[in-house]
Amino acid sequence: MKRKITKITTFILLLSFTTSAISQCLVINNIKGYTPVANKPSLEQFNWLAFESGKVIGRSDTLPTIPSSCQQIDGQGKTLLPGLIDAHGHIAGLGQEMSRANLRGTQSEQQAVERVVEFARHNTKSAWILGRGWNQVLWSERQFPNKRSLDKTGIKRPILLTRVDGHAAWANSQALKLAGINHQTPDPEGGKIVRDKNGKPTGVLIDNAIGLVVNKIPAPSKIEREYAFDKAFAHLLSLGIVSVHDAGINQADIDSYQERSHKHQLPIRIYGMLSGADRHLKQWLNQGIIKDDNDFLSIRSVKLYADGALGSRGAALLAPYSDDKDNKGLLVTQPDELQNLVNLILSKGFQVNIHAIGDRGNRLVLDTFETAFKQVGGKALRNRIEHAQVVSLKDIPRFKTLDIIASMQPVHATSDKNMAGDRLGIARLKGAYAWQKFIQQGTIIAAGSDFPVELANPFHGLHAAITRKDHSNQPEGGWLPYDKMTRYQAIKSFTLNAAYAAHQENTLGSLEAGKWADFILIDQNILKVSADQIWQTRVLQTWVGGQLKYQAKPTNAN
Known part of the structure; x- marks a missing residue:
């Protein structure tokens, strides 16, 4: 007779697994399990999963019976999926945002200012007031903010508030003064200081101009940095994310990740992209690839930038913006410099991942x-374009010809749908957020969220990929619905495809024998429920390497 374990006993047993490596064979049964498998056109289904020493040893569809030596855990009929992988996020940025003024969802410039005032009141010891998340497209006036509204608060500290996409920032006069920005300051290459009709800075800075102020902000202490990482890791695990491709890490990040890796204290898996703008780049490349034996830390790629973002009109376009006839966007990195960097990185055997949003970018x-590829090779390194949001229809086939992975974030489509048409016009939308066009030609899509630009919740991304609707399930039928993903395609993009994009498909991304036992239990079957409900999915448990890393609190506890 199969051993039954009560709900309370299961909870206590699982908590004991979080502190050390599990060598005992465990089976989680009574589940509705699904996993992608390489070269299979649909998800494989199973009702129990066996794992030992952190790795999968079999499933109900691959083993005849549960091994007699395995201890069984009742999955209580819940749905089990491979742990989800976010192929493009910013972990330090997420942790920092959780400790700064949150301007996400504000409906006006004044409401954003009120949040800044409230944050400043509760954080009197902060030398700077930092925040993120404003989006003028959602404001009734739909105009960039101005330093005047911040100056009128009477806050006697420098203020810098980053737009939701990270490609524009809003500063008060004190921050501009500390950075030496005035009406005579020239625009830096790849950046723009927004000015009024008299040529005076308004307080809004675009792309590389943001660095003029950021360079004046004191670096966080190690304690502050580690605290931010801890907050980010806990949040990601609660969302079912077991691995993140961290897009643009610096030396402090590397030091922290390596220290945690050596001490076996990384709670999630990190695939680090080195910041191509960092002065340490050549040193890092010469030191070679970093990889631990348990796949918790891998650093073998570099993040570069071609252009800016669509919302701030910094994405580089082939023709002017439809709503700004004199503007074609910005090239953050000039073509010759970009070519030299790509050649250098590929010659060292590192993957190149380049941010590109506009069709020109x-x-x-x-x-x-x-x-x-003609000059130094490197085509087989699984190089990626990060975002690939707006692509000329003539250029989409080149992704396949050049074996370029499209690292895309489905939530960008549903976030941008209210302004993308204004920025681009109807014709260019045919190559925008073109997931199905990429998939049909055989291009791999690795999905992510770009947190903290967007919320990190991967079920928001799955919902957006499958429906192309917002959380009000609008528009009816989906926005540009011809490029929706199927449920299978969407799940694969957040699991096996993302693992492939990190050279990790042999150990991560699916629940196959010999791979790490990274999986989640969720409260609804996203293969069966109405697609409109997928974004509401709640994670109950997150397991990484056969260990329980997150357990949701019971919703009906007595």
Whole structure:
């Protein structure tokens, strides 16, 4: 007779697994399990999963019976999926945002200012007031904010508030003064100081101009940095995310990750992209790839930038913005410099991952890769374009020809749908957020969220990929619905495809024998429920390497 374990006993047993490696064979049964499998056109289904020493040893569809030596855990009929992988996020940024003024969802410039005032009142010891999340597209006035509204608060500290996409920032006069920004300050290359009709800075800075102020902000202490990481890790695990491709890490991040890795204290898996703008880049490349034996830390790629973002009109376009006829966006990295960087990185055996949002930005990156492959090779390194949001229909086939992975964030489509048409016009939308066009030609899509630009919740991404609707399930039928993903395609993009994009498909991304036992239990079957409900999915448990890392609190506890 199969051993039954009560709900309370199960909870106590699982908690004991969080402190050390589990060598005992465990089976979680009474589940509705699903996993992608390489070269299979649909998800494999199973009702129990066996794992030992952190790795899968079999499932109900691959083993005849549960091994007699395994201890059984009742999954209580819940749905089990591979742990989800976010192929593009910013962990330090997420942790910092959780400790700063949150301007996400504000409906006006004045409401954003009120939140800043409230944050300043509760954080009297902060030398700077920092925040993130404003989006003028959601404000009734739909205009960039101005330093005047911040100056009128009477706050006697420098203020810098980053737009939701990270490609624009809003500063008060004190912050501008500390950075030496005035009406005579020239725009930096790849950046813009927004000015009024008299040529005076308004307080809004675009792309590389943000650095003029950021460079004046004191670096966080080690304690502050580790606290931010801890908050981010806990949040990600609560969302069912077991691995993150951290897009643009610096030396402090590397030091923290390596220290945690050596002490076996990384709670999630990190695939680090080195910041290509960092002065340490050549040193890092010469030191070679970093990888631990348990796949918790892997650093073998570099993050570069081609252009800015669509919301701040910094994405580089082939033709002017439809709502700004004199503006074609910005190239954050100039073509010659980008070519030299790509050649250098590929020659050292590192993968190149380049941010490109506009159609000109994407074409520049494709041209750069094509030239680099001829000059130094590196086509097999699984190079990626991060975002690939707006691509000329002529350029989409080049992703396949050049073996470029499209690292895309489905939530960007549903966040941008209210302004993308204004920025681009109807014709260019045909190559925007074009997931199904990429998939049908055989291009791999690795999905993520770009947190903290967007919320990190991967079920928001799955919902957006499958429905192309917002959380009010609008518009009816989905926005540009011809590029929706199927449920299978969406789940694969957040699991096996994301693992492939990190050279990790042999150990991560699916629940196959010999792979790490990274899985989640969720409160509804996202293969069966109405697609409109997928974004509401709640994670009950998150397991990484056969260990329980997150347990949701009971919702009906007595």
